[in-house]
Amino acid sequence: MRKLFSFHGGVHPPTHKDESTRSPIAQAPLPSKLVIPLSQHVGNRAVPIVQVGERVLKGQQIGRPEGKLSSAVHASTSGTVTAIDMQLVAHHSGLPDLCVTIIPDGKDEWITHAGMDLKNTPHSELRKQLRNAGVVGLGGAVFPSDQKTDAHHHQIKTLVINGAECEPYITCDDLLMRERAADILHGAEILRELLHAEEVLIGIEDNKPEAVAAMQFAVEQDKHDKMEVLSIPTMYPSGGAKQLIRILTGIEVAAGVRSTEMGVQCFNVATAYCVWRALAHGEPLLSRIVTVTGNVTDAQNFDVLIGTPLDELVALAGSKPDTDRHIMGGPMMGVDLPAGTVGITKATNCIIESSPKLFPPQAPALPCIRCTRCADVCPAELQPQDLYWFAKSNNFGKTQEFHLFDCIECGACAYVCPSNIPLVQYYRYAKSEIHERERDKKAADLARERHEYRQLRIERDKQEKAEKLAQKEREAAAKAAQAAAAAPVATQNDAQQKLIEEAIARAQTQAAVAHPQNTEALTPEQSAEIAAIEARRAKIREMATDAGADDEPHKQ
Amino acid sequence: MISALWVMIGISLLLGAVLGYSSIKFKVEGNPLVEKIDAVLPQTQCGQCGYPGCKPYAEAIAKGETSINKCPPGGEEGIQKLADLLGVEFQPFGEGAAPKGKAVAFIDEQTCIGCTLCIQACPVDAIVGAAKQMHTIIASECTGCELCLPPCPVDCITMQAIGENITNWKWRHPVIIPIKAAA
């Protein structure tokens, strides 16, 4: 049995997992409409490639990935696109984002799709297929998987498959492992191939014995000799990528360092499953397992189409009337959703129907007494009380000195704080302020560059004009000198006189040859428009002359 | 009495020699401060500080000709950074110089007559267009300095505030649930 390591801190919130693991995964019926956001992943938003009114098939790409870090978005079922507009999405801010709304036609008609020959397709092709199939990390980070499978010429020793699922209430990975262990392992095998990893470790918390047994059975049955299922002690946040890597391999991946540089890479079990469906069966990511639990009559897991409105999904589980808020994710890191109409996205692993009884409103916060309980539980080994102290007084330089960006926002500190201080919100506030200042700084540097280049260009133009002028004068002087040599008697002002006459002659010839504007081939309305502009110009010129006359300022 | 004079003259001559020698040895050229101040300024080149751009204002501050609270786009934080850099007291904004929200210029293409006056006025070349052709402003490059508004003869440029969208949304400073009773 492999030696396990431990990480600093961690808390033990009540797990509340047994409510939603009693029944198997249920297939959610086709919803009335689908609201599919185009930005469901880290990186650039997908570009819509369908028009309103167009009929789309199930699995047809409706959003093309844009730029290096992006992912595709697909129609979850066949139907007609009724709108591509700004709709409320599942985001902290409660602000709208570009979504594609599809009304399903009930046929659920697949687009033609086929699996790939995994053995001899080059890995770059496989990655392109992952990108076009919209496969992203389903653990919650939604990072495009094609980028993560590229080891950037680092030697990967261990591939970690994350089945820890340490957050309370959430059981979607647990059920997925119990019912579809074989496919997960096939996906893990493909990922191991892509990363050329030597071994695969599957970390599952020991409060999920059935899942451990199912995965163990699948490993033996399909003879995955390079894989090993490890049962790790239940503690929040052991499911964090960095924390799980530390537990299984002892390697501490610092913040800002890519885990591939340390020879490790981590994927969620659901992501491995989707990799298998996308590459072996050519099915893009259209649906995912979502736990619906909390203030509902029968909590369970559903296989839900991406884009299903929240209200309809929650109605399936029998949401009780006294629900006041919907939380996407777990109680420790979840998002307080703005409204019930938002669509389920790739990141939605759990919906908790919250009620004042289930999650009582926080007691008013008292000042921090620096009791360092938060520092004792911080998995990133930071000093949350100092970070809070500097974030509260907007001293962002100091927060960065105390490694603010190492914070994984797991919420363990706020969980144990005896003064009920919303610590994580302070850190998120500080982070977004610092991001904004960095954006401003970049814009300011760009503006300085453009300004300095403009100054340069103006100087250069001035010099060129001066040279041209000087050069012309030299020529004129030389010509004048020749003329003077030819007719020495002409005095200095005669030469000027001759110059002026020449200039007048030249001006007359030019006036003769100038022809009116190119107004021959004009369509009627173009000429009407020009007339209107001419009229307006005239009015302005006469307005300008009036302005000059009675000295009233041109513009208020 | 005389010996007292000798003593004082002796000491001062000695010190004068030491200081003269060290002032030559420790010659410091240039003043690196200007770049540091310029790095803090927001580079909108808007001239609201009374100087034709951020660099001249930085030089003026370095020379001590002007105060540090004349840059509205820099905001209160800009003044705080300048105060820390120069080790002087923080001065709030004078009246009428309070900072406005960030905005971007926008040309109404119906009324633009293509006179290029705004292109010449823009300090960061953020306006695309040519004589008698349509003009438009590159929103990402515009610093919101409003220098293009006055020269426009047909007054077709308006300032549009940058709204809050999902990418530039920020977490709010958490007001601890009403710990401060009403005053």
Next chain:
Amino acid sequence: MSEYLLILVGTVFVNNIVMVKILGLCPFMGVSKKLEAAIGMGAATTFVLTLGSGASYLIQHYLLGPELAYLTTLSFIVVIAGIVQFTEMAIKKTSPDMYQTLGIYLPLITTNCAVLGIPLLNVQAKHDFMQSLLFGFGGAVGFTLVMVLFAGIRERLEGADIPSIFKGTAIAMVTAGLMSLSFMGFSGLVK
């Protein structure tokens, strides 16, 4: 040897220049807003003071002698001003940042009453050369120690929710008072 140690401990802790003898308050209040400024000022003052007390002993002992005693203060100030000017040039050359953050307080070391006070105390206590050097150095180290600690506290108080009328120098004065109260604990430690 133990006598020198006693002088050193005496001047750094027991009768600390700032906290017990209440000398050198203006840089103590002015420069302690930021930690690096305080450290910079402390180092500069230590350099000036050690050199100053050494030089002032030499002047007092060899140049002035008993009959010219009335010149003590005048000559000390001239020497100290010279040393401060030299330090200012050195700092301006070595680290312009420090020169900028210290700003006006660097030339103000000349007027720091501790910098003139310690040589005069040396003369009064009839210290020999080594003792006055140690007394100067100890006094300056005490000054730096207390100022750096005070800067640490003030930086932390930046984030405190202090009533608005007490923000800034007012709370600094209160803190300095309480620090001086704590330093009274040392009284009687060294005769």
Next chain:
Amino acid sequence: MLSSPFIAQPSSVSQIMLRVLLALIPGIALYVWYFGPAILVSITLASITALATEAAMLKLRNRPIKPFISDNTALLTAWLLALSIPPLAPWWMVVVGTAFAIAVSKHLYGGLGSNPFNPAMIGYAVLIISFPVHMTHWLTPHALSGVELTFIDQLNYIFNGVLPNNLTLDAITMATALDTMKTQLHLGLSVNDIRDMPIYGRLAGKGSEMVAIGFAIGGLYLLFTRIITWHLPVAYLAALFATSGIFHLVDPQHYVTPLFHWFSGAAMIGAFFILTDPVTSPTTAKGKIIFAVGAGILTYLIRAFGGFPDGMAFATLLMNICVPLIDTYTQPKVFGKKGGGK
């Protein structure tokens, strides 16, 4: 929009402080047992003053009073101050000390959590410097004085300074064991014959050693319920033991045994209750040890050579000054940046 996390571990500042107050009970009980109920009077007096001052300050600053009054921090400061001054101290001394501690040392800095100095010790320092004489009138334990002052007499003395007819102040009060030790040593007596004096029990002062043991028991309770960590008390007592041990080995006649120092004066209550005030002690493990060792050494120096009988208060205040600096320079390494990555 609310930010996660939406659940919290049920714990609150008032619960923690309540546990610390409970941990003080054994010490107080022994105190009453050996020295009579006078201490209870000054504890209640200090508590009332503390709460009144806190309420007044909060009113001045337009802050809601309820959450702050119920967080028991002011109570803890009051109890610690009352326990470190003589039980028969006149009432106005207790009021002045507590009011100064709460108003200036705590609320001037912004209330709970922002004060650099330990309020109880500031109160003690102010009292010992302003009223040195009153601070030496400690009660003699019953066993010694043979005089059983009734509770009414004690009340009578505290509030209007009147003693029952035949008793004089000196008969019922004495200097602390530490103070007597210091004065006798200065008179040139050796430690052995000083220890033979009636006021000394096996370890230190007759009554006060048992009270110290009471506080030690309370402290261990705090340690095991993880309200405080071991770093501060262990490092402090070790430093005190080591320094006094060295001096004792060098010259046993003039320097008392380390155990004497442990169980006399405010060493025990200091180690477990005063130093471990979370607001005014460092937050990093290394910082806590440096802070406690510094306090230990300073306590011994002031006790052995300083002008004050017990150095605990001033040692705490002096080390409180260094806390921000200690915190800045003892920041532990962050996850993944410890080098080696293994």
